[in-house]
Amino acid sequence: MARRSGVLELAVLGLLHESPLHGYELRKRVNALLGPLRAISYGSLYPCLKEMVAGGLLATDDEASESAVGRRSRIVYKLTAEGKERLQDQLAEGGPSAWDDDSFGVRFAFFAQTDAEVRLKILEGRRSRLEERREKVTSAFGRTREKLDRYTLELQQHGLESVDREVRWLNELIATERGSVSARPRRVTTK
Template sequence: MTGPRGGMLELAVLGSLHETPLHGYELRKRLNTLLGMFRAFSYGSLYPCLRALLNDGLITEEEPPADTVIGRRSKIVYKLTAEGKERLHELLTQSGPSSWEDESFGIRFAFFGHTEAEVRLRILEGRRSRLEERLDSVRTALARTRERLDSYTLELQRHGLESVEREVRWLNELIDSERRGATAREDPSTTTEPPHVVQDGTKRADTPEADK
């Protein structure tokens, strides 16, 4: 009812504004830098989202400094409200299937610094089983139709599989790293320190509740 606010943009915006107040243009740049190669939001979604968040009282326009010329209004700087912070915390606590899909995972990961260790682990494992599930289905489909595909299609499959296998290895390292760092100490006061990434080959632990 209140506008476009079910997607990942909400988290992305609230998460960004949590650091410091920003206006739309800057917000977009920050966001797309933050997400690197994973995602790039456009104004076509950003501005409607800002309006909806404003409308719901999760963000407000920041007061301009008093020395501003009266009739002038150019930048519109947004900042989080108390309700916005609450909502952000709520979003960062969740770890449903919507956290480890392709479009969402990068965003969740980008805010791992503000996410509880337990949630981080669930998301990483969820992402991993999602990918392994996909690997399975593609591999079996490939085995059944092997000789019917032309070389280009085959090459596409091969590259795709390799890429995903690579991401799974990456996730394994991250999960190992999380587990090692997790039980070490319990200090919720400081901003959660990421346990630095170490490498190891194939690790296989069971995963929490795959799909649906």
């Protein structure tokens, strides 16, 4: 049954929720979403789509003879009821898996469809994840600082500043989210 990545699956689910698409177009959207790093290829996408169809998450709406003037017949994918349900489940999940480097970007991209409480949880989780990372580096750092050459030092420094910048970004986002969440009564509805 091979779950095919989670990230890719989520990206597909989220994009198809907006509108049905065929594979080729879907790939472009996925790559726009994921950014030039971790862009995916056909060799990943098509098998993934097949499995999602087999798993009952997607339905194909073959756009063959009708309306299409020329063109090779495109296979249009759309969410099934089960697919929508899966998407909702995924988006409701704000646990550790959501603040991984891989997942976070995709999760964030679908924040518009995500519950406000969960958004906050993900942002905070992501931040603490980064802070752990930061601490791990700095502690290993203090022990060996003297021994490192200029370049290695420069690299570590730059990496550290990247993390800091990321954390500052998250802080801003969290502040904004808190503002809009606390505006309404905020009854605790955690799951």
